[in-house]
Amino acid sequence: xxxxxxxxNVSKRFERLQAVDNVSLIVPAGQIVGLIGPNGSGKSTLFxxxxxxxxxxxxxxxxxxxxxxxxxxxxxxxxxLVRSYQDPALFxxxxxxxxxxxxxxxxxxxxxxxxxxxxxxxxxxxDIASAAGALLDRVMLRxxxxxLASDLSGGQMKLLQLGRSLNGxxxxxLLDEPTAGVAPKLARDIFxxxxxxxxxxxxxxxxIEHRLDVLFDFVDDVYVMHxxxxxxxxxxxxxxxxxxxxxxxxxx
Amino acid sequence: MNIDLLATAIALLTFFGISAIMALSLNLEYGxxxxxxFGKALFVSxxxxxxxxxxxxxxxxxVGKAYLDPCGETLAQAxxxxxxxxxxxxxxxxxxxxxxxxxxxxxGGLVGSxxxxxxxxxxxxxxxxxxxxxxxEVIRTLVRGYTPLICGINGLSGVTQxxxxxxxxxxSAACFMALVLAIAVLAYVYCERLVRSPFGRLLKAMRENExxxxxxxxxxxxxxxxxxxxxxxxxxxxxxxxAVNLGFVSTNDYAVGFTLDIWVMVVLGGVGNHRGALLGALxxxxxxRATAILSIWANAQGxxxxxxxxxxxxxxxxxxxxxxxxRQGLLPEHAETTVAHDELSVQP
Numbered sequence: 352x353x354x355x356x357x358x359x360n361v362s363k364r365f366e367r368l369q370a371v372d373n374v375s376l377i378v379p380a381g382q383i384v385g386l387i388g389p390n391g392s393g394k395s396t397l398f399x400x401x402x403x404x405x406x407x408x409x410x411x412x413x414x415x416x417x418x419x420x421x422x423x424x425x426x427x428x429x430x431x432l433v434r435s436y437q438d439p440a441l442f443x444x445x446x447x448x449x450x451x452x453x454x455x456x457x458x459x460x461x462x463x464x465x466x467x468x469x470x471x472x473x474x475x476x477x478d479i480a481s482a483a484g485a486l487l488d489r490v491m492l493r494x495x496x497x498x499l500a501s502d503l504s505g506g507q508m509k510l511l512q513l514g515r516s517l518n519g520x521x522x523x524x525l526l527d528e529p530t531a532g533v534a535p536k537l538a539r540d541i542f543x544x545x546x547x548x549x550x551x552x553x554x555x556x557x558x559i560e561h562r563l564d565v566l567f568d569f570v571d572d573v574y575v576m577h578x579x580x581x582x583x584x585x586x587x588x589x590x591x592x593x594x595x596x597x598x599x600x601x602x603x
Numbered sequence: 604m605n606i607d608l609l610a611t612a613i614a615l616l617t618f619f620g621i622s623a624i625m626a627l628s629l630n631l632e633y634g635x636x637x638x639x640x641f642g643k644a645l646f647v648s649x650x651x652x653x654x655x656x657x658x659x660x661x662x663x664x665x666v667g668k669a670y671l672d673p674c675g676e677t678l679a680q681a682x683x684x685x686x687x688x689x690x691x692x693x694x695x696x697x698x699x700x701x702x703x704x705x706x707x708x709x710x711g712g713l714v715g716s717x718x719x720x721x722x723x724x725x726x727x728x729x730x731x732x733x734x735x736x737x738x739x740e741v742i743r744t745l746v747r748g749y750t751p752l753i754c755g756i757n758g759l760s761g762v763t764q765x766x767x768x769x770x771x772x773x774x775s776a777a778c779f780m781a782l783v784l785a786i787a788v789l790a791y792v793y794c795e796r797l798v799r800s801p802f803g804r805l806l807k808a809m810r811e812n813e814x815x816x817x818x819x820x821x822x823x824x825x826x827x828x829x830x831x832x833x834x835x836x837x838x839x840x841x842x843x844x845x846a847v848n849l850g851f852v853s854t855n856d857y858a859v860g861f862t863l864d865i866w867v868m869v870v871l872g873g874v875g876n877h878r879g880a881l882l883g884a885l886x887x888x889x890x891x892r893a894t895a896i897l898s899i900w901a902n903a904q905g906x907x908x909x910x911x912x913x914x915x916x917x918x919x920x921x922x923x924x925x926x927x928x929x930r931q932g933l934l935p936e937h938a939e940t941t942v943a944h945d946e947l948s949v950q951p
Contacts, residue, residue: 402818428820442811444875445804446938448947452801453808454819460801460941461821463829467796473942476801480943487947496947499938519820 355380355523355555356401356432361410361420363393363400370396372579373410378523378572383549383556385566385587388576389599394559395437397576398525401557402434403427415522429456431522437531437559439508441515443501447492450500450511451483454519483518489544490514506533509541517548523555530562538562542569563600567591575599613776615892620783621844622884626868627787627794627877628837633866634875634936635798636830637810638719639728642735643865645742646711646835648857650842652746653707655753655852657699658762662688665695674754685761689768696765700847707839715835716828723824728813740859747854758853762846783844790837794877797833804940806830807875864891867918871925873932882933890914 356378363371371393378384386394399405401412403424412420414432422430433454442450458479459465460472487493490510495503500511509529516524529545530538542565548554560566567573567587575583575590577599583590590596597603625647632638640646659673659681666688671681689696718738722731746752753759766775766782797803808816809826817823846852868887873879891914898910925932 404814404818424814424818425820425822428818434818436815440812440815442808442815444811444936444938445807445940446944448943449804449807449940452941452943453804453816453821456820458801461805463797463802463833466800466802467793469796469800469942472801476941476943477946480941480946483943484947493947497939497944515819 353380354378355415356557357411357413358397358401359411359413361397361400361407361412363396363405363407369579371400371407374576374579374581375410376574376581376584378555378557380555381549381553382571383545383558383569385570385573386557386559386576387561387563387566387573387590387600388582392576393579394576395527398434398527398559401427401525402432404434428454428519431520432525433516433519433521433523434525435512435516435527435529437527439512441500441503441508441511443499445500446496447487447498447500447503447511448480448483448496451486451514451518452479454515455479455483456520486514486518506537509533509537513541513544521554523557526556526558526560528559528561530560530565535565538565542566545569563591610773610776611892611896613773613780615888617776617780617783617848618892619885619888620780620787621841621848622865622868622888623787623881624790624841624844625838625865626872626880626884627790628834628841629865629869630875630877630880631794631797631806631837632830632834634869634873634880635803635810636806636827637728637813638722638827638831638834639732640735640831640834641732641862641866642718642739643838644857644859644861645735645739646715646838647842647845647861648739648743648746648854649711649714649835650707650839650844651846651852651857652752653710653839654703654762654843654846655759657703657706658685659759661702662695662699665699666692673759674750674757678754682761686763686767689763689765691768693765693768696768700765700843703847704840704843707843708836711839711842712832712836715838716832718835719828719831720824722827736859736862739857739862743854743857753852753854756854758851758855760851762852763850764847779848783848786840786844790840791877791881794837798877799940801941807940864918867922869932871921871932873934873936875936876932876934879932879934879936887918890917 354377358374358376361371361374374397388394400407403422407420414430417430419427459475465471487496490513492511529541545556546569570587573587573590574581575596583593583596629643632640660670662685663670668684671677671684673681721734725731747756764779766778769775805821805826809823813823864887868883869880872883894910894914901908901910
């Protein structure tokens with residue numbers, strides 16, 4: 352199995368806080384890997400470094416053999432590494448369908464010179480719309496396609512963000528708390544969807560999640576962060592039994 | 604007092620057409636792309652200054668006359684040359700106006716797209732608004748002090764419209780009105796088609812969340828440059844028509860108040876809705892004209908009350924009312940962008 356994402360000794364400092372401290376991790380292609388740790392342990396900052404919205408001060412990040420340490424977010428997206436956010440970060444005053452269509456690559460009508468000439472891109476637009484329809488079915492939002500994103504429920508917003516992340520030829524998704532604020536049943540449904548996507552499309556996932564009972568049922572591997580460092584790594588069973596992790600996480 | 608109703612209507616509609624072009628341009632930039640362009644007067648004035656240059660330098664060239672300094676001792680001869688050339692050779696007059704519009708659109712668009720890159724250096728988009736606000740005043744002050752462009756503080760007259768050959772003021776004004784309205788209609792159709800496209804979707808996404816748009820693979824700095832290019836080119840076209848309608852170019856016209864008038868049109872009419880921009884342009888134009896006429900009438904009656912300034916009070920009240928009770932403006936934005944939505948409605 353090839354490694355899709357390799358992180359070597361990456362560090363990031365904010366003012367007086369060492370947010371990410373010499374972190375290394377590996378995500379093999381087609382795996383679902385969990386990333387856990389208490390609040391403020393550096394998980395989301397690590398995601399920001401991986402997706403290019405923050406720059407690492409040292410270390411090296413490789414995605415599919417490309418050095419992406421100093422690439423911009425749009426370039427990293429083009430390679431197929433897509434990030435989602437803790438807060439759904441939707442385009443709120445746009446429809447559900449427009450949210451999902453935005454990330455599609457190579458849209459003719461995005462060129463301002465061609466955009467007013469509707470005949471040129473209409474066919475392509477219809478095609479990507481019907482593909483998006485199938486995607487919206489999967490995230491149970493098909494019948495809400497005309498709804499403004501701001502009018503969705505919290506759970507639907509999470510689902511829409513997941514759908515949007517999937518619609519840009521993604522190969523690997525970085526999901527930041529995909530079930531935060533979501534009812535237990537839907538949380539499990541979201542993880543079933545993740546597993547189905549891995550199985551059907553060979554997608555790879557790195558998932559930050561606090562709902563360990565759900566996460567541990569689906570992951571191949573888990574990394575634990577604390578105070579900017581990776582303090583443990585192993586299978587869900589290993590991590591659940593790890594005394595140090597229990598102390599950091601549950602205060603046991 | 605007699606009011607020439609026909610002439611008033613023609614003047615009103617001409618102003619409406621010009622305002623509409625400028626409001627559409629700000630609506631693209633702010634309403635859809637979320638760029639708070641408080642330097643609209645700058646991009647409009649680029650059109651006006653371009654007209655100043657072409658009427659004094661290009662026009663003599665087109666009619667095969669020597670260039671005369673439009674400001675100094677040859678001021679009167681230069682003015683006479685311009686006015687005669689436009690009156691006697693309508694073909695040349697139209698060619699000159701066409702070239703002016705073209706050059707203004709190119710220069711305005713280039714300046715707009717270049718200026719958009721300053722946004723990369725500022726943290727919040729509203730700082731870009733401040734940069735543009737201040738930049739607009741700085742350029743205006745510089746042009747005021749730099750004589751060769753439009754004779755500095757004196758301004759430039761004889762920037763007349765190309766229908767003067769008709770020798771009938773009402774008819775030529777009506778023809779110019781028709782030209783302005785035709786350009787405004789084209790601008791509206793163009794903006795509307797632009798918004799109902801994947802490009803329009805991109806603009807809205809940039810407005811809603813810039814970092815996420817970037818993280819979803821879109822080159823945000825280029826996008827901002829593109830929309831500023833289109834918006835500023837439109838504003839410059841509006842500026843040419845504004846100057847040619849007045850027949851006069853002066854830096855006094857393009858102060859901060861000019862920018863704010865355009866903002867009132869967009870905020871009142873409906874941010875993100877082009878029909879709203881047109882409605883806002885109509886309301887602001889009518890209020891402007893109505894207060895101007897009322898003030899003339901009041902003065903003729905011997906009133907000491909300066910009615911002209913009432914419009915500023917009105918605009919402020921309108922803005923407060925809109926911001927308090929109708930944030931989305933009179934005509935709210937149309938949510939769906941493209942035909943994609945029809946595609947899903949026909950399927951089960």
